[in-house]
Amino acid sequence: MADWTDTGLTEVFGDREQLREMGDQARHLLAEAKSGGWAVDEETGTHLRNAIAQAEDRFSRIAININRLRRKPNFGHDDYAQQAAAHFQAAMDSDQQSLIPVLETMLENLGTIREALDVATKNYDASNQVATQYLGTFRDAEQ
Structure with missing residues (x-):
């Protein structure tokens, strides 16, 4: 497991803006898969889905x-404790580099990528089936 002791989460995954760009790319993949423009074979799709599932988990x-x-x-209840608590709360959810928005965006992106892989795998299976049927017409014609 990676040691992120001296590294902020946003230094590993980027800030929320970079994650939005990742999300745009994930949505583009999904759109490509839904339009039939992207397909992936079952074995590759399984490996990629497993990696996405591990990250999501x-x-x-x-x-x-x-x-x-x-x-x-x-x-x-003293002033310093209240100030420290407010600082901690702000650090978790105050801007696009805070833990909560980064984490939520990452989970959303992973879900979109998983959906794109599911569609792309179905596309591959469907195109494979169509190709098999098409090639079967040549085999039937030879007999």
């Missing part, structure tokens, strides 16, 4: 705690 385990991260933690 890891991020989903973190996402379970998002509601907790949105709330200001109870560090205490």
Whole structure:
């Protein structure tokens, strides 16, 4: 497992804007697959879906705690504790480089990529079936 001790999550995945670009590309892949312009064989699709599923699983385990991260933690009642709690809360969800928006965008992008792979695999299966039927007409003509 990667050691991200000195690395922020956004340095690994980019900020939310970079993740939006990734999302645009994922939606483009999905549109291409839905239009029949992209297909992937079952074996490749399975490997890619497994990798996406692993990433989704890891991020989903973190996402379970998002509601907790949105709330200001109870560090205490004195002024310093309240200030630290407000800072912590802002760090989680204050801008596009904060953990929560980055995580939510990443999960959304992974879901779109998974959907595109599903459609692309079906496209490959359908095109393979059509090709088999087409080539079968030549075989039938020879007999």
